[in-house]
Amino acid sequence: MPRPLVIPILFFLLGVIARRYFPEGSSYGVAAGLLAAFAAAAATLKRPRPFLVSMALFFFFLGAFRLESASFPRDNDISKCTACLAPTLDGPREAVIYGVVETDPVWQGGPRARHIVFTLRAEKLLIDEKGSDVSGHVRVSIYSFTKKPEAGDRIVVGGKLSKLLHNGNPEGFDYAGLLGSIGIYSAMTSNESDLYFKAGTEKGVVTAVRRYLFRVRSKAAGIIDRSLKGVSGSVIGTITLGPRDSLPPEIYDLFAKTGTAHILAVSGLHVSFVAVILLCAARLTGFPRRFAYLIVIPAICAYAVFTGEQASALRSALMASFALTALAIERKNDMPNALLLSAFCIIFLAPGQIFQAGFIMSYAAVLSMIYLVPVVEAYMGKSGPERREGLAAKVKKYFSGAVSVSLAAWAGMLPIVAAYFSMLTPSVIPANLIAVPLSFLLISLGLLLTITGSIPNLAPLTGIVSCAAEACVNGLVLAVQKISDLPLSYLRVPPLKLPFLSAYYAALAAAAWVFFKKKELKRSAALIFLVIAADIFVWNEVLIAPPNGTRVTFFDVKKADAALVEASDGGVMLVDAGRGGDSGGIDAGRNVIAPYLWKRGIRRLDCVFLSHPHDDHYGGLRYVFDNFEVGSFVDGGQKVFAPPEAKQIPRFAVKRGDVINGPGGFKIAVLNPPEKKYGSANDDSVVFKLLTPRANSFLFCGDATSEVMADMLSYGGLLRSDVIKVPHHGSGLGDMISAASFFDKVRPGYAVINAKNDDEINGTLLAGFRKSVTEVFVTSEAGAVIVEENERGGLTARGGRASRVPVTQPEESPPRKDPTL
Amino acid sequence: MNISLPQRIALILLSALLLAGALILHVRHSRPLCKISVVNGVVERELTLAQTVKMLKEARKVDPNTASAEELISIPGIGPGLASRIVEYRDKGNAFLTYDDLTRIPGIGPKKLEKMREYVKFK
Numbered sequence: 001m002p003r004p005l006v007i008p009i010l011f012f013l014l015g016v017i018a019r020r021y022f023p024e025g026s027s028y029g030v031a032a033g034l035l036a037a038f039a040a041a042a043a044t045l046k047r048p049r050p051f052l053v054s055m056a057l058f059f060f061f062l063g064a065f066r067l068e069s070a071s072f073p074r075d076n077d078i079s080k081c082t083a084c085l086a087p088t089l090d091g092p093r094e095a096v097i098y099g100v101v102e103t104d105p106v107w108q109g110g111p112r113a114r115h116i117v118f119t120l121r122a123e124k125l126l127i128d129e130k131g132s133d134v135s136g137h138v139r140v141s142i143y144s145f146t147k148k149p150e151a152g153d154r155i156v157v158g159g160k161l162s163k164l165l166h167n168g169n170p171e172g173f174d175y176a177g178l179l180g181s182i183g184i185y186s187a188m189t190s191n192e193s194d195l196y197f198k199a200g201t202e203k204g205v206v207t208a209v210r211r212y213l214f215r216v217r218s219k220a221a222g223i224i225d226r227s228l229k230g231v232s233g234s235v236i237g238t239i240t241l242g243p244r245d246s247l248p249p250e251i252y253d254l255f256a257k258t259g260t261a262h263i264l265a266v267s268g269l270h271v272s273f274v275a276v277i278l279l280c281a282a283r284l285t286g287f288p289r290r291f292a293y294l295i296v297i298p299a300i301c302a303y304a305v306f307t308g309e310q311a312s313a314l315r316s317a318l319m320a321s322f323a324l325t326a327l328a329i330e331r332k333n334d335m336p337n338a339l340l341l342s343a344f345c346i347i348f349l350a351p352g353q354i355f356q357a358g359f360i361m362s363y364a365a366v367l368s369m370i371y372l373v374p375v376v377e378a379y380m381g382k383s384g385p386e387r388r389e390g391l392a393a394k395v396k397k398y399f400s401g402a403v404s405v406s407l408a409a410w411a412g413m414l415p416i417v418a419a420y421f422s423m424l425t426p427s428v429i430p431a432n433l434i435a436v437p438l439s440f441l442l443i444s445l446g447l448l449l450t451i452t453g454s455i456p457n458l459a460p461l462t463g464i465v466s467c468a469a470e471a472c473v474n475g476l477v478l479a480v481q482k483i484s485d486l487p488l489s490y491l492r493v494p495p496l497k498l499p500f501l502s503a504y505y506a507a508l509a510a511a512a513w514v515f516f517k518k519k520e521l522k523r524s525a526a527l528i529f530l531v532i533a534a535d536i537f538v539w540n541e542v543l544i545a546p547p548n549g550t551r552v553t554f555f556d557v558k559k560a561d562a563a564l565v566e567a568s569d570g571g572v573m574l575v576d577a578g579r580g581g582d583s584g585g586i587d588a589g590r591n592v593i594a595p596y597l598w599k600r601g602i603r604r605l606d607c608v609f610l611s612h613p614h615d616d617h618y619g620g621l622r623y624v625f626d627n628f629e630v631g632s633f634v635d636g637g638q639k640v641f642a643p644p645e646a647k648q649i650p651r652f653a654v655k656r657g658d659v660i661n662g663p664g665g666f667k668i669a670v671l672n673p674p675e676k677k678y679g680s681a682n683d684d685s686v687v688f689k690l691l692t693p694r695a696n697s698f699l700f701c702g703d704a705t706s707e708v709m710a711d712m713l714s715y716g717g718l719l720r721s722d723v724i725k726v727p728h729h730g731s732g733l734g735d736m737i738s739a740a741s742f743f744d745k746v747r748p749g750y751a752v753i754n755a756k757n758d759d760e761i762n763g764t765l766l767a768g769f770r771k772s773v774t775e776v777f778v779t780s781e782a783g784a785v786i787v788e789e790n791e792r793g794g795l796t797a798r799g800g801r802a803s804r805v806p807v808t809q810p811e812e813s814p815p816r817k818d819p820t821l
Numbered sequence: 822m823n824i825s826l827p828q829r830i831a832l833i834l835l836s837a838l839l840l841a842g843a844l845i846l847h848v849r850h851s852r853p854l855c856k857i858s859v860v861n862g863v864v865e866r867e868l869t870l871a872q873t874v875k876m877l878k879e880a881r882k883v884d885p886n887t888a889s890a891e892e893l894i895s896i897p898g899i900g901p902g903l904a905s906r907i908v909e910y911r912d913k914g915n916a917f918l919t920y921d922d923l924t925r926i927p928g929i930g931p932k933k934l935e936k937m938r939e940y941v942k943f944k
Contacts, residue, residue: 524828
């Protein structure tokens with residue numbers, strides 16, 4: 001058996017994956033039993049290899065066990081504290097936790113809401129003045145502190161503790177699921193008025209080493225921030241030291257669109273380059289060759305920890321260590337073995353990593369490079385050893401080598417990138433030819449800067465290095481920007497559904513297999529593969545059809561409004577877009593609306609409605625206008641927000657009494673604002689009733705208050721609607737009698753309230769709706785609210801959160817009657 | 822590049838499939854964006870201003886048998902003292918069956934009753 005590690009490690013990984021998707025003991029038992037039966041059958045059919053089969057099964061169960069012990073919550077896990085976090089959404093509760101900081105705290109949030117985030121291993125919990133011993137991990141965010149906590153600190157922290165809720169928006173990023181796979185099910189937020197102090201330090205060599213490395217990193221980050229301001233500082237900082245929150249999302253987007261986002265993470269490239277630098281340094285200072293190899297190993301591992309313990313960095317550090325060991329003891333290094341072994345080490349210590357994007361992309365990239373580069377080179381017709389070793393030949397060799405590596409990695413990662421970023425990036429090949437060499441330069445300059453910056457006497461040198469670094473960064477960003485502006489540099493595509501994904505990798509494997517087995521069919525096989533791949537992406541999108549009937553999705557954007565109306569003929573209408581990025585929270589356009597649209601293959605909006613110019617309604621529109629084609633823009637005639645001039649989008653200002661013939665055959669009756677405006681943005685909200693071809697009606701009320709509602713009463717029976725989007729987030733409506741009379745005339749079947757939490761909503765309002773047998777959805781609880789029309793014209797509504805089943809956490813056992821809690 | 826016959830057939834079929842799919846997508850995405858049109862001043866009101874004012878006034882009427890103290894205070898002429906007396910009266914198990922029953926509360930005489938009449942209703 002040439003690679004004895006393959007079977008055990010593969011089955012170990014399978015065990016981890018299986019355990020996550022079969023969290024229930026019973027279904028897991030069934031899956032495992034089937035696997036055992038299959039293995040036994042395979043063993044008896046071919047040459048019986050009982051040892052191999054038992055090894056495979058042993059590692060399978062080992063993987064499953066590791067995931068369970070590392071990520072599944074124990075009975076006294078802090079997220080199960082029934083007094084505070086009952087299975088029903090109780091909202092956050094005041095609590096105090098005593099525990100150990102496990103990860104190096106990182107800065108997050110925009111300039112207005114900056115805070116640090118870290119993982120805390122909880123030991124004791126104090127809630128409602130009752131204390132208990134707990135276990136498990138909590139994601140802690142602290143907004144104000146005097147001394148920043150460090151990994152290994154024992155701390156006491158107070159604040160609001162809550163269970164992590166799954167993202168209620170369809171196609172939204174499931175942050176809770178991601179954290180759940182690494183064993184974190186609850187979160188605590190600590191503000192200025194909350195308690196926080198340090199109560200000691202955890203002992204241990206590993207902790208001490210990590211703390212030291214993180215301190216060095218903090219110092220280095222400080223040096224870089226002092227020497228380089230703005231974009232240059234954040235780019236150099238990210239490349240040299242790992243992720244920084246200060247990197248503007250627009251810059252990150254440029255790199256993502258050109259497939260060069262990997263240079264902004266500490267990956268194999270970085271680690272290899274740093275290893276080379278260290279090796280040269282070691283040799284120059286006179287160490288013998290083999291010794292040099294061996295001492296670089298701990299240095300490289302330290303670098304991986306130092307840059308934030310990212311999966312890609314750890315993987316490459318481990319692989320580099322294996323390679324260096326092989327060199328030192330003069331054995332041949334086998335890449336696939338090294339890759340597998342590094343995966344085993346990482347997943348054994350942190351099983352949840354296998355589900356994280358960073359890990360998946362890192363390993364997919366290296367696997368593609370190992371197995372596909374020779375294939376690509378052969379298809380490109382690389383000839384044997386060059387006769388003429390002149391400069392031209394060397395340059396040609398560099399380019400063809402670089403192109404084939406890029407192409408191989410791209411081919412292997414295509415569906416994964418499409419899944420995470422919703423795009424294909426053909427410009428990756430020219431972009432990487434420029435970005436990769438520049439990143440080497442930037443890493444060197446960054447490291448040099450931290451060294452010279454820490455020695456005050458070298459200040460002039462620091463100045464020179466900073467200038468060089470800044471010029472380099474500007475050059476890189478400019479190049480990437482120019483490339484991303486080229487036509488077809490990136491294409492937005494919906495992610496591949498599972499059958500198409502499998503078909504893609506099957507075709508890729510077949511094309512590679514043809515190369516290895518039947519060399520004379522090379523070129524034609526490549527061509528067939530290309531056509532198949534194109535077919536897969538095209539038909540994946542073709543099969544995404546518009547909904548059967550009108551679908552309205554009221555997104556969960558906390559205390560803001562954003563709704564999307566999709567017609568059965570493909571027409572799309574956006575009503576308000578939540579907040580933008582500069583208000584400190586998440587940018588609803590970038591993080592909620594755009595992903596939904598891209599993942600459904602929607603690239604154009606027929607029209608965009610803005611109810612009124614408040615930031616919680618137009619903030620997200622900037623991103624929408626920048627990334628989508630929009631047919632028209634409708635508002636109440638306000639002057640605060642306008643679509644970008646260059647796009648020349650037709651604008652319509654509507655008022656009370658107008659009727660709009662909209663997309664999808666919708667008829668829209670405008671009930672507000674009046675000709676003579678009220679003078680307040682809220683009261684001048686565009687209030688309209690949308691009627692679908694199948695005669696279902698939706699009343700959008702913007703942020704209108706009771707004065708407006710009283711005026712609209714005169715529309716009498718016209719107000720009657722099937723669905724109402726309750727005005728002004730269900731609070732601060734003013735005179736509740738007018739409001740109640742208004743809602744009485746509307747008499748909806750469904751009411752949707754966009755709110756951050758339901759104690760803000762007016763109680764009389766809620767009671768009134770519930771009395772009239774209206775089903776009320778509050779976005780903070782239900783997630784997004786999706787209302788769909790069927791062929792017969794009936795309406796169904798559901799909450800976006802209910803449809804997401806937490807995959808890692810086994811079902812909650814019924815709450816125990818615990819006397820102490 | 823020498824391509825064998827089965828490969829040629831495969832290529833032709835796959836390319837045809839690709840073309841068909843691309844054509845469908847092209848048609849779908851080149852559908853012209855809806856040209857919306859606005860017709861002004863078409864939506865008719867059902868009720869007059871007087872009718873809505875009347876409706877709101879009716880909605881504001883308070884039922885002395887079920888109203889809370891704050892709702893009672895909203896009646897002109899009823900202050901916190903009278904409101905609490907009404908509530909006490911109710912708590913003792915009494916109810917108001919007609920308008921005139923309100924005069925049972927000390928402080929509400931016939932003159933005040935007349936002023937209150939338009940703000941009170943019985944369900």
